[in-house]
Amino acid sequence: MKIGELATRAGVSPRLVRYYEQQGLLAPTRQANGYRAYDEQHVARVIRIAGLVQAGLPTRLVKEVLELEDAAADERPSCPRTVADMLAHELTGIEERIACLSRSRDTIRDYLARTEHAALLSEREAAPA
Amino acid sequence: MKIGELATRAGVSPRLVRYYEQQGLLAPTRQANGYRAYDEQHVARVIRIAGLVQAGLPTRLVKEVLELEDAAADERPSCPRTVADMLAHELTGIEERIACLSRSRDTIRDYLARTEHAALLSEREAAPA
DNA sequence: CTAAACTCTGACATTGATGTCAATGTCAAG
DNA sequence: CTTGACATTGACATCAATGTCAGAGTTTAG
Numbered sequence: 001m002k003i004g005e006l007a008t009r010a011g012v013s014p015r016l017v018r019y020y021e022q023q024g025l026l027a028p029t030r031q032a033n034g035y036r037a038y039d040e041q042h043v044a045r046v047i048r049i050a051g052l053v054q055a056g057l058p059t060r061l062v063k064e065v066l067e068l069e070d071a072a073a074d075e076r077p078s079c080p081r082t083v084a085d086m087l088a089h090e091l092t093g094i095e096e097r098i099a100c101l102s103r104s105r106d107t108i109r110d111y112l113a114r115t116e117h118a119a120l121l122s123e124r125e126a127a128p129a
Numbered sequence: 130m131k132i133g134e135l136a137t138r139a140g141v142s143p144r145l146v147r148y149y150e151q152q153g154l155l156a157p158t159r160q161a162n163g164y165r166a167y168d169e170q171h172v173a174r175v176i177r178i179a180g181l182v183q184a185g186l187p188t189r190l191v192k193e194v195l196e197l198e199d200a201a202a203d204e205r206p207s208c209p210r211t212v213a214d215m216l217a218h219e220l221t222g223i224e225e226r227i228a229c230l231s232r233s234r235d236t237i238r239d240y241l242a243r244t245e246h247a248a249l250l251s252e253r254e255a256a257p258a
Numbered sequence: 259c260t261a262a263a264c265t266c267t268g269a270c271a272t273t274g275a276t277g278t279c280a281a282t283g284t285c286a287a288g
Numbered sequence: 289c290t291t292g293a294c295a296t297t298g299a300c301a302t303c304a305a306t307g308t309c310a311g312a313g314t315t316t317a318g
Contacts, residue, residue, distance in 0.1 A: 002294075002295075003294085003295070003296095004295080013276075013277075014295085015277065016275080016276065016277095019275070019276075033283080033285085033295085033296095034283085034284090034295075034296065035294090035295055048229070051225065051226070051229035052230075052233060053274095053275075054185055054222075054225075054229070055184065055185045055227075055229045055230050056183055056184045056185030056186075057185075057230075058274075059275085065233045065236055065237065068236050068237060068240045069236050079240075079244040079246060081246065084241060084244060084246035084249055085246075087240065087241060088241060088246075088249040088250070088252075088253055090237065091234060091237045091238060091241070093183075094230050094234045094237070096180065096183075096184075097183060097184040097185070097226075097230055098184075098231060098234065099180075100177075100183070100184045101181075101184045101186075101223050101227050101230070104181060104186070104223055105220060105223045105224060105227065107194055107197055107198050108194065108197065108216050108219065108220045108223070109220060111216070112213060112216060112217060117217075120214065120217040121217070124220070131264075132264085132265070132266095133263090133264060142306075142307075143264090143265085144306065144308085145305080145306065145307095147266090148305070148306075152304095162265085162266095162313085162314065163266065164264090164265060164314080164315095165265085165266090182305075187304075188305085
């Protein structure tokens, strides 16, 4: 699959896909003509990348998380202490973000529930965005 | 309290505090000399703002969420349908971010647990950042 | 009183994530 | 073969979030 299809399926622009590649987050193969070639896994990966970036992680961090997932098959991955420290630190940051977002979610949810538009909440469940 | 103390206590730069004000997120009073004056609530608010921004919400959204919280005291707040729609939409976005971050959190957590540095996890609980 | 530390405003710089445009190549359909 | 859609690279533009600096006033410590 070429970049246009990938981008459409992942819901981003081709430009962004190239940017992610430039940041080392994506490594498509190339066809003889120089076109980038993607497969199904790349679609999922781009969606994941965009989600993390959207959630406030800098691409540098996204890269590390994805590398972890890639290496997740290893049973007992080796990991120098310094890297482990970094990850533990990042983990804390992520947990803080989750806590912050959860609070916002509750705020909005409660608010909608108390307005005359509570129906929107169940609507969303029926037909998720 | 003046901007310097506020900034220190909230863990951000004075510059950022002024920026948030400029974005309509903060409305300090002024002393006779023109200095901005803050109270305890402002400290919490700035921390909250920084957290939301850090978590990937644009200031425009942060503003709306905070306004909601401010008005949360109202029992049956009125809310035009269009605004409610917007909020419902944002709620979905926030939920997606939470899901994405949660997955990253699990990835990192599992990874650390499987390395020889699992101890870092419990360390963090003892002495949170 | 003076010097250091802080504040104000306003302008300019930067970084990260994207968009856009240009010049060129490729491919598929008519 | 030609035209239109899509690809490539690279440069430039933009927007939000911040940093930094300058010039001027204020406050506080010595």
